[in-house]
Amino acid sequence: MGDMKIVLRLAWRNLWRNHRRTLIMLAAIVVGTWAMIFMTALMRGMVDEMVKDGISVLPGHVQVHHPDFRDDPTISNVIGPPSGELLEALRRPEVVAWSTRVRVPAVISSEQDTRGVTLVGIDPDQERGVSFVADDMTEGRFLESPDDKGLVVGRKLVEKMETDLGKRVVIMTQDPENEIADRGFRIVGIFDSKLDQYEEGFVFAGQGTIQNLLGVGDAISEVAILGTDYRDVEGLTRRVADAAGADTEVLPWNEIDTYLGSMLAVMDGFVIVWIVVIFLALSFGLVNTLVMAVFERVREIGLMLALGMTPRSILTQIVAESTLLLVLGLAIGNLLAWATIEPLKSGIDVSIVGEGMEFFGAASVLYPALYLKDVVLANVIVIVLGFLASLSPAWRASRYDPVRAITQVE
Numbered sequence: 001m002g003d004m005k006i007v008l009r010l011a012w013r014n015l016w017r018n019h020r021r022t023l024i025m026l027a028a029i030v031v032g033t034w035a036m037i038f039m040t041a042l043m044r045g046m047v048d049e050m051v052k053d054g055i056s057v058l059p060g061h062v063q064v065h066h067p068d069f070r071d072d073p074t075i076s077n078v079i080g081p082p083s084g085e086l087l088e089a090l091r092r093p094e095v096v097a098w099s100t101r102v103r104v105p106a107v108i109s110s111e112q113d114t115r116g117v118t119l120v121g122i123d124p125d126q127e128r129g130v131s132f133v134a135d136d137m138t139e140g141r142f143l144e145s146p147d148d149k150g151l152v153v154g155r156k157l158v159e160k161m162e163t164d165l166g167k168r169v170v171i172m173t174q175d176p177e178n179e180i181a182d183r184g185f186r187i188v189g190i191f192d193s194k195l196d197q198y199e200e201g202f203v204f205a206g207q208g209t210i211q212n213l214l215g216v217g218d219a220i221s222e223v224a225i226l227g228t229d230y231r232d233v234e235g236l237t238r239r240v241a242d243a244a245g246a247d248t249e250v251l252p253w254n255e256i257d258t259y260l261g262s263m264l265a266v267m268d269g270f271v272i273v274w275i276v277v278i279f280l281a282l283s284f285g286l287v288n289t290l291v292m293a294v295f296e297r298v299r300e301i302g303l304m305l306a307l308g309m310t311p312r313s314i315l316t317q318i319v320a321e322s323t324l325l326l327v328l329g330l331a332i333g334n335l336l337a338w339a340t341i342e343p344l345k346s347g348i349d350v351s352i353v354g355e356g357m358e359f360f361g362a363a364s365v366l367y368p369a370l371y372l373k374d375v376v377l378a379n380v381i382v383i384v385l386g387f388l389a390s391l392s393p394a395w396r397a398s399r400y401d402p403v404r405a406i407t408q409v410e
Contacts, residue, residue: 007313011320021292025285026329029382032282033333034340036275036378037370041341042348043274044369047267051230051253053194054260056132057202059253060098060224061233062240067249069221070256075104076176078219079248086223089243094236096226097129102210103221106173108153108203112162117203119171121210124148130226133191133204140165140189148206150188154199158190165190171203175214183213231264271374275381282382283389291393301397302406311398318397322390323383330379337375341368 015022055061064086066077081100082090090098102121107114124143128134133152134142143152151169163169165187172182185205193199211217227236233252241250254261301314348366 004316007317008320008324011317011324014317015321015325018292022325025325026332028282028285029326029329030333030336032278033330033378033382034336036278036382037334037337037375038340038368040271040274040374040378041337041368041370042366043267043270044371044374045367047263048369049367051260051264053132054257055226055230055253056130057198059256060130061227061230061253062225062237062250063253063256064223064225064240064244064248064250065221067247069249073103073105073221074174075102075214075216075221078102078216078221079223081218081220082223085243086240086245089240090223090225092239094227094239096228097126098223098225099123099126099130100207100220101127101222101224102207102214102216102219104173104210104214106171106203108157108161109170109172110161110163110167113160115157115161115200117157118201119173119210120202120204121207122146122204123207127204130224132193132198133202136191136193137189138192140187142189143204143206146206146208148188149185149209150205151185152189152191152204153187154202155190155192156196156199157203158187160200163187171205171213173214176216181213181215271377272381275378276385279382279385283385287389287393298400299406301400302402302404305400306402306406314400315394315398318394319387319390322386322394326383326386330382334375334379338370341370344368 064079064082066079069077082098089095100123104119106117106119108117122133122143123146124134128142137152138155140152141150143150151171153169158164161169168184168186170182170184172180175181191199207220211219225236225240227233230253233254237250237252244250254264304314305311345368348368
């Protein structure tokens with residue numbers, strides 16, 4: 001322990017023998033660390049918002065429906081309302097909220113235009129805790145009950161169909177007998193979504209009203225279930241599947257929306273690649289700093305070897321210099337990243353490139369997400385790679401011949 005203290009003291013003093021070179025390298029490590037963590041937080045925030053927005057649109061964390069519903073999302077492929085073991089599973093603590101829905105393709109017609117939409121019959125009380133629509137109401141009111149006769153639509157759809165709050169529109173769809181089922185609805189509420197595609201693609205009505213329109217009794221298209229963590233849904237999916245029975249299909253959100261699932265997987269891999277790439281650029285400067293420090297101290301190293309310092313101690317000292325430099329740079333870089341990200345957690349307005357963000361399914365406001373695991377991962381990778389990068393100059397210094405090193409001509 002005493003020898004290690006001496007080695008660390010020597011390493012620290014040697015770092016500051018050339019202040020300019022050490023400060024330049026330290027600045028590079030600080031900037032690199034800040035860039036790694038800051039950019040990772042931005043990417044994490046963007047992907048998190050994409051996933052949360054995607055989940056809030058309708059999928060939930062887990063979804064139950066007829067085995068053929070995904071291939072043929074019509075009213076012919078329906079299931080019964082939750083009961084028995086499934087109902088008990090939905091009342092467990094790990095289920096935050098759940099909602100039943102009738103979901104069918106439909107056509108909406110106003111006096112000016114006709115468009116294809118997805119008609120969703122909901123129970124308003126259940127839906128409040130699961131999807132975005134109740135929270136995004138900006139005009140009028142939300143549905144009041146499953147038998148509500150009103151219709152809730154998106155602002156973009158209202159604008160494109162040249163209609164407005166309080167006006168009537170006609171909804172047309174097909175019943176289980178493939179006959180046209182149509183009904184007039186009055187627009188009672190308008191919602192604004194973070195993404196225009198949601199405002200144009202979905203209209204909401206009372207679940208009981210849609211069931212009566214289609215003549216399906218109490219049958220539903222799906223059950224959407226919200227758990228505690230979108231990253232950990234395997235256990236919830238398994239328990240719901242066991243309770244739902246073999247005549248249903250139970251899937252997690254990342255299989256229902258494969259694009260979002262792929263984005264999350266790519267992001268997890270990108271974090272590691274990003275950190276490694278940044279450090280590879282830093283490693284050239286680190287190795288150069290250490291090599292120059294060794295060259296400047298050849299005679300000194302030779303003298304220490306001649307006085308009895310072991311090659312292992314020399315190697316440890318050079319590696320310690322690298323480690324101290326990295327630890328100091330990481331500490332400052334971590335602090336700088338936190339100080340930069342914390343004020344931005346309320347959101348960064350990127351509406352100037354809003355259309356491009358929407359193309360990728362992201363909103364026009366980014367909320368950086370600083371995760372402890374990302375900070376730890378960045379620090380561990382930098383320390384490990386820094387240790388490996390310092391081995392070459394350290395090994396070279398430890399192999400010096402004391403006599404030749406001492407007698408070296410400057």
